[in-house]
Amino acid sequence: MNIEKFQESMYQLIVETSTKLPKDVRRAIRAAKEKESSGTRSAMSLATITNNIKMADDNVSPICQDTGLPTFKIKTPVGANQIVMKKAIKEAIAQATKDGKLRPNSVDSLTGDNSGDNLGEGTPVIKFEQWEKDYIDVRLILKGGGCENKNIQYSLPAELEGLGRAGRDLDGIRKCIMHSVYQAQGQGCSAGFIGVGIGGDRTSGYELAKEQLFRSVDDVNPNEDLRKLEEYVMDHANELGIGTMGFGGETTLLGCKVGVINRIPASFFVSVAYNCWAYRRLGVEVNPETGEINSWMYQEGENVDFAAEQEAQAQTAASQETENRVVTLEAPITEEQIRELQVGDVVKINGMMYTGRDAIHKYLSDHDAPISLDGQIIYHCGPVMLKDEEGKWHVKAAGPTTSIREEPYQGDIMKRFGIRAVIGKGGMGLKTLAALKEHGGVYLNAIGGAAQYYADCIKSVEGVDLMQFGIPEAMWHLKVEGFTAVVTMDSHGNSLHQDVEKSSLEKLAKFKERVF
Numbered sequence: 001m002n003i004e005k006f007q008e009s010m011y012q013l014i015v016e017t018s019t020k021l022p023k024d025v026r027r028a029i030r031a032a033k034e035k036e037s038s039g040t041r042s043a044m045s046l047a048t049i050t051n052n053i054k055m056a057d058d059n060v061s062p063i064c065q066d067t068g069l070p071t072f073k074i075k076t077p078v079g080a081n082q083i084v085m086k087k088a089i090k091e092a093i094a095q096a097t098k099d100g101k102l103r104p105n106s107v108d109s110l111t112g113d114n115s116g117d118n119l120g121e122g123t124p125v126i127k128f129e130q131w132e133k134d135y136i137d138v139r140l141i142l143k144g145g146g147c148e149n150k151n152i153q154y155s156l157p158a159e160l161e162g163l164g165r166a167g168r169d170l171d172g173i174r175k176c177i178m179h180s181v182y183q184a185q186g187q188g189c190s191a192g193f194i195g196v197g198i199g200g201d202r203t204s205g206y207e208l209a210k211e212q213l214f215r216s217v218d219d220v221n222p223n224e225d226l227r228k229l230e231e232y233v234m235d236h237a238n239e240l241g242i243g244t245m246g247f248g249g250e251t252t253l254l255g256c257k258v259g260v261i262n263r264i265p266a267s268f269f270v271s272v273a274y275n276c277w278a279y280r281r282l283g284v285e286v287n288p289e290t291g292e293i294n295s296w297m298y299q300e301g302e303n304v305d306f307a308a309e310q311e312a313q314a315q316t317a318a319s320q321e322t323e324n325r326v327v328t329l330e331a332p333i334t335e336e337q338i339r340e341l342q343v344g345d346v347v348k349i350n351g352m353m354y355t356g357r358d359a360i361h362k363y364l365s366d367h368d369a370p371i372s373l374d375g376q377i378i379y380h381c382g383p384v385m386l387k388d389e390e391g392k393w394h395v396k397a398a399g400p401t402t403s404i405r406e407e408p409y410q411g412d413i414m415k416r417f418g419i420r421a422v423i424g425k426g427g428m429g430l431k432t433l434a435a436l437k438e439h440g441g442v443y444l445n446a447i448g449g450a451a452q453y454y455a456d457c458i459k460s461v462e463g464v465d466l467m468q469f470g471i472p473e474a475m476w477h478l479k480v481e482g483f484t485a486v487v488t489m490d491s492h493g494n495s496l497h498q499d500v501e502k503s504s505l506e507k508l509a510k511f512k513e514r515v516f
């Protein structure tokens, strides 16, 4: 095979997957958008999401800054050399990382060192299988960490919150799936897609669940029981009211695909792979002699380019036609300014903010801050950054990361350094809520996955500290303009996340009765 050409084809596949959502996913997102009434938080979030999809198309830049753990599934004709193919894929991955199409995401689990090129022990994942056909089928999924953390595996029989007993039958499986959507709340950047694997052991069950994410959103399950189950879940999961980003709303789930394999008598696993709206998976058919792409997969049917939606959003933003109050903030922020904010307010930020995520929060819990954070804003974000020839940094993608991971540290750090606002996504817990009240702080929810939209709000990179933690984990000093987020936890003890969790649990309990 022409291996240079094959490497080029793999590079194309990687770039396309990271920057362009497949057609079936776009249609599902458009349908969700059409269901939300205008002016609501969910409608505003979906408008930002569709705008972001269009920006990623135009900029050929990552849809979301978390480009995940690249996972390749490859089927080859007998005799194809898998060793050289693997090497070419790794080189294509390193090149795409260098070009800012992938974030350096491969981290040594013991030392925390980022390899910088996405290559390392176990990354990327490349799985081969042989088949009788005469072409190579390569599929790629870039599934980010936030939604991966919301995967869940049930061992039946089980006692489920809100739903009671789930037994070893189709109805027990139904309960697990409904519960999996509930437990994800908005933290996996809902509205999401789920792949479900019934049976197997813990490993093959999860494998099967992930495999389902390679199915087309609008296919029909050939197994009659599973078809009914998928339809049931799609009909009812949205009644949980979790909505986009967990803001409450009409659409919580965009797709549900279920597969089944045999199990052994003692084990009965239901494994769920949760994928965010930024459902980046594509595939190509490759000629095994020339290494060229014969055709692209998931490209049937209508394409939605979201150009009209982007236009409409520009008009809405201009007239600020939202049912919420819009407040402009610029750091340093005073306690009085924070105390005025209420859950539901839309905040537009100008001026400085500092990124800080997992490594920084751990570091700040027992070190001094490299700069004064008094009155400042911390952004839970691990951006994609590129350095130009003059050594100047540029932001290529910069959406929020899941905030709940910082729950053990956040409140103490805000109090100790005088931080007034944190921006992230998915909300935080009771410890942080209490600290916000005591200290006078606010939690702002940005739209998860909207990495192009937020990169555009960042006007310059003014500096960086703690680079030893690697690009996603360093503390970037960012100057922003018109950076929009929603107050979802205020200094008066209110939390939209807590409210949505409570109401969705009540709604979940409605699905307790046997259906199958």
Ligand SMILES: O=C(O)C[C@H](O)C(=O)O
Binding pocket: 065, 066, 144, 145, 146, 147, 187, 188, 189, 381, 382, 399, 400, 401, 402, 448
């Ligand atoms: O690592 C990130 O940038 C985000 C992550 O995918 C998340 O959803 O929390």
Ligand code: SF4
Binding pocket: 064, 065, 066, 067, 143, 144, 145, 146, 147, 187, 188, 189, 276, 277, 278, 399, 400, 401, 402, 448, 449, 450
């Ligand atoms: S930030 Fe959200 S959209 Fe991006 S990978 Fe994480 S879960 Fe997905």
